[in-house]
Amino acid sequence: MEFNFLALIAAAVSALVVGFFWYNPKVFGNAWMKAAEMTEEKVKGGNMGKIFALALFFAFLLAFQLQFLTNHQTGAFSLIGGDPSTALPSYQAFMDDYGNAFRTFKHGALHGVLAGIFIALPIIGTNALFERKSAKYIFINSGYWIVTLGIMGAIICGWR
Template sequence: MEFNFLAMIVAAVSALVVGFIWYNPKTFGTAWMKVADMTEEKMKGANMAKIFGLALLFAFLLSTALPGIVIHQMGAFSLVGGDPANALPSYEAFMADYSDAFRTFKHGVFHGVLTGIFIALPILGTNALFERKSAKYIFINVGYWIVTLGLMGGIICAWK
């Protein structure tokens, strides 16, 4: 089992696509600007190429962590040290029986959403509490990550 870098790249790009939709003024963008204390003037001074470039890099880094969360077979792969050539014959038999088990978009979305709830929410929520941000701020940002991680997880899990 090898890492599917194309799936990870597509998953990383999907994070930006969801962001364009989620933070659009017609969805949550206006509300986010208000609770984040962001203004049009502050946004005008930003280096958008740097922001989007780093956002894509960070999304790619995140996508490299997701296979271990959304693909069950990665556990077996890790048990053989990442090199099936050195595995016992039982590894080949296991993978022959279960290599496609739970490898669906729906299953990846499930684990991606759980990742958003149990990893993104506690991290972003804790930061927001100490920054004295509102619950609305937390829900907007965590909602983005729950949807994004769900989509990323679905892409990575289903793309064999």
């Protein structure tokens, strides 16, 4: 099993694209700023080059790990220790039979959304509770990650 680095890069970039729309003032941007206690001065005071570069790097890390949640074939790949040349013939037979099973955009989107609900939401929610943020803050940020991980999962799983 080979990693599709173009799909991983595209998935990482998609996180920034979704964020561009999601946090736009005409969508959830103004509500997010209020819920996050952000001001125009805080927004303008940040190093946007650094912020976007790190956001892209973090999105790539998410995309890299998300492939293990969306592509079930990585489980078989991990069982052979990552080197197909040393695998028993049964591995190749399995991959011949099931190498593209459930490798669709739809299936990847499902697993991405599930990751958003069962991983991102609890993490964001827990942090927000201790930071004394509102439910609106939790739902705006978690909603972004649920949608984003769904799109990222679709790209990673469906792009062969």
